[in-house]
Amino acid sequence: MTGPFTDTQLAAFLNGTLDDEALIDAIEAAINDDPALAERVETLALAEDDPAASAVRDAFAPVLDAPVPERLTQIITPPSAEVVDLAAARTARSLPLPANDTGAGLSGGSWRWPQFAAMTASLVIGVMVGGPLLTGGAAGGGNAAGGALVLAGADGSATAPALAAMLDTAPSGQAVDLAGIGAGEVVLTFRNVDGQLCRQFTLEQAGATSDALACTGGDTGGWQVEAFGRRAAPMGEMKLAGGDAAPAVVAAVDAMIDSDPLVGADEAAELANK
């Protein structure tokens, strides 16, 4: 099976310049079937200078320069970005909860693989927003496996299920236990200028309180997180008008709100009709 492919074809396969999809599939299948061919291609790969890889590494250099465990915690815990604008989270990727059981990840990996797997899925959003969407792991060297939360996912998988359920149905002012994530509470419900239903809410996890704003709509019709911010102080009297909520969230609410706050029966009706 080593025969049919030329070095030129295999080199093009390796560097991504092979346009022929069927040929890509054929080479993949042949390599999978033929250890000798696999070795030949691996050898070719070693000889290849890969400018694309250099470009990608350069682009991610700020992350890559950190040692691996720190790199992981950087992704999971924002080093200094306490306030994170997630306006673009809709384009980001779902940030899965890292496996608490580090043995439960992909098979055959090194110790760090399960964490790494979680990280790669969120690599870009981690870099783009300067940290995770929410973490309980707090500043001083959080545990990477400790409990990040998916607030928003990029391709529209907008919110974690428990969170989405709270946003779908919970009335303002009612504390909700978000299984495994922490406690949540919607503090404000309104419609924005586009007529989308939006809800500001808090999340309390491992002693840290975060504020976020999510609106319906988007590609999947689910909730999309529009803003997110973390505050150091405990929850306390947060129902006092959101005045001490994270600035990014307050600003986002101010910018978007286009109705009176919806409460009581009105809120329930709007939720049923979002």
Add this chain to the structure above:
Amino acid sequence: MGHDDIGDMIDLAGDDGVAVAEQSAEAQMVRAAVDRLPSDQRDVVALVMLEEYSYREAADMLGLPIGTVMSRLSRAKAALAKTIAGEGAVQ
């Protein structure tokens, strides 16, 4: 694809208070392009291109045949090249 506005991401990265280290337009573009990849391709990109694992190591970690790792990276590189070429007029 839910990705329709690369500008969102660039705006985001430039926001005040967001601790993103260096932000050259090109780096942003490349990162956005990586983000647009399907997750199976992105995992391979992260391992082989970023972390510089060999194809075989990546295959072991992902539990995939090595040819599949190679083809995913091949397609990822093609997609990245296309995206970057398409957006290349940024500056």
